[in-house]
Amino acid sequence: xxxxxxxxxxxxxxxxxxxxxxxxxxxxxxxxxxxxxxxxxxxxxxxxxxxxxxxxxxxxxxxxxxxxxxxxxxxxxxx
Amino acid sequence: xxxxxxxxxxxxxxxxxxxxxxxxxxxxxxxxxxxxxxxxxxxxxxxxxxxxxxxxxxxxxxxxxxxxxxxxxxxxxxxxxxxxxxxxxxxxxxxxxxxxxxxxxxxxxxxxxxxxxxxxxxxxxxxxxxxxxxxxxxxxxxxxxxxxxxxxxxxxxxxxxxxxxxxxxxxxxxxxxxxxxxxxxxxxxxxxxxxxxxxxxxxxxxxxxxxxxxxxxxx
Numbered sequence: 001x002x003x004x005x006x007x008x009x010x011x012x013x014x015x016x017x018x019x020x021x022x023x024x025x026x027x028x029x030x031x032x033x034x035x036x037x038x039x040x041x042x043x044x045x046x047x048x049x050x051x052x053x054x055x056x057x058x059x060x061x062x063x064x065x066x067x068x069x070x071x072x073x074x075x076x077x078x079x
Numbered sequence: 080x081x082x083x084x085x086x087x088x089x090x091x092x093x094x095x096x097x098x099x100x101x102x103x104x105x106x107x108x109x110x111x112x113x114x115x116x117x118x119x120x121x122x123x124x125x126x127x128x129x130x131x132x133x134x135x136x137x138x139x140x141x142x143x144x145x146x147x148x149x150x151x152x153x154x155x156x157x158x159x160x161x162x163x164x165x166x167x168x169x170x171x172x173x174x175x176x177x178x179x180x181x182x183x184x185x186x187x188x189x190x191x192x193x194x195x196x197x198x199x200x201x202x203x204x205x206x207x208x209x210x211x212x213x214x215x216x217x218x219x220x221x222x223x224x225x226x227x228x229x230x231x232x233x234x235x236x237x238x239x240x241x242x243x244x245x246x247x248x249x250x251x252x253x254x255x256x257x258x259x260x261x262x263x264x265x266x267x268x269x270x271x272x273x274x275x276x277x278x279x280x281x282x283x284x285x286x287x288x289x290x291x292x293x294x295x296x297x298x
Contacts, residue, residue, distance in 0.1 A: 019102030020262045067264040071098070074267055077175035079091035079185050 001042050001053075006035055009057065016071050030064035082219060082284045083246040085277055087169075088178055089120055090249040091270070092208040096192035096201070097253065098263040103196075110254070115198040117250050119205025124246045127213075128239060131220040132227075139228060151292055154225075157218050158289035165215070165281045176270045180211045209246075222288060 010031055017027035037060050042048050054073065062069035093116055100109035139147070164179075171177040178185065188208060195201050209216070223242060227235045256266060 015099060015102035017102075019098045020264070021260070067262060070264045070267070071262070074175065074264075075095070076186070076189055077177055078095050078267060078270075079088060079176070079178050079180070079188060 001039060001048055005048075005053070006039075009053075010035060013057075013061070013068070013072070016068055016075075017065075020065070020067055020071065022065060022068065030061070034060040034064070081245050081248075082281065082288075083124075083216065083242070084248045085281050085284070086212055086215060087176065087270070087277060088180065088212040089205075089208050089246075090253055091176065091178070092188050092192055092204065093117075093250050093253055094263060094266050094270075095189055096195055096204060097257055099193045100195060100201075101257065110258075112195060112198060112201040113250075113254050115201035116195075116205035117247050117254075119202040119207075120209055120247050120250065121243050122202075123206045123209045124243045125239070127209075127216070128220055128224065128242060131217070132224045135221060135224045136228065139225075151295060154218065154222060155289050155292045158222075158285050158292060161215060161218060162282045162285035162289065165278060165285060169215075169278055169281065170274055174271070176267070176274060184211050219288075222292065 013031045013034070014027060017031065018024070034057065038053075038056055041056060058069045058073045061072060093113075096116060097109065097113050100112045104112070138150070142150070168179045171179070188204075188211075191200075191204055195204055223238070227238055230238075253266065
């Protein structure tokens with residue numbers, strides 16, 4: 001996972017978290033934890049497909065906030 | 080008239096748009112953008128209604144009884160086809176609320192909904208979010224204008240206002256749901272669980288209108 005992807009992912013998750021009214025401190029900490037865990041799981045992979053990334057993010061975020069995971073997973077399946 | 084409130088494209092776009100607006104802006108700014116979106120939808124509805132009214136007025140002025148009867152039969156056919164199209168095509172298969180519109184258009188609407196920053200962006204998004212659903216809405220505009228041709232100005236104006244309000248009713252409901260502390264996840268779960276209900280209601284309404292047209296044509 002490159003820095004650009006991480007930055008974009010972090011930004012997007014923060015927007016969703018704010019819209020879901022999650023306190024910013026809590027959101028920041030579990031988003032950081034999620035990204036750390038993703039970096040560990042994708043450490044050996046040279047490239048990650050968007051579908052793989054989405055699945056992994058959903059799985060990780062679900063541990064902290066199921067609504068955020070649901071919104072992230074369904075954000076492009078609404079219309 | 081209330082059928083417009085059951086169509087899903089504009090409410091879906093509004094839900095995504097308002098979720099991102101809340102994520103990027105203060106509550107006040109998000110509400111402001113939300114109202115601009117709704118204004119865009121209202122202007123679009125008023126504009127399409129006016130154009131349809133002019134065209135139908137011109138058609139009736141220059142047509143014979145035979146033409147009118149053909150017109151009613153065509154409208155009957157269109158409503159039957161649309162009722163079937165709603166049953167088969169309106170929602171895509173799968174555990175989602177993806178609609179019949181092309182994935183490119185849906186992607187573009189979703190991307191633009193996420194990017195809205197100013198009131199004019201919100202207005203434009205609201206205006207254009209009604210466009211892909213014209214296939215289902217145009218016959219409704221045509222039939223309502225046809226019915227209103229022979230009425231006087233006051234009832235006609237009241238009906239037009241009601242028509243515009245009914246097209247934005249779900250947007251006000253969604254705005255109220257967001258304001259009551261619910262979020263996109265709750266709304267999407269509800270939309271997903273009531274997918275079959277909306278499909279059934281829309282199909283039934285289109286069939287009922289087709290039957291009403293048949294009666295009108297017979298008269």
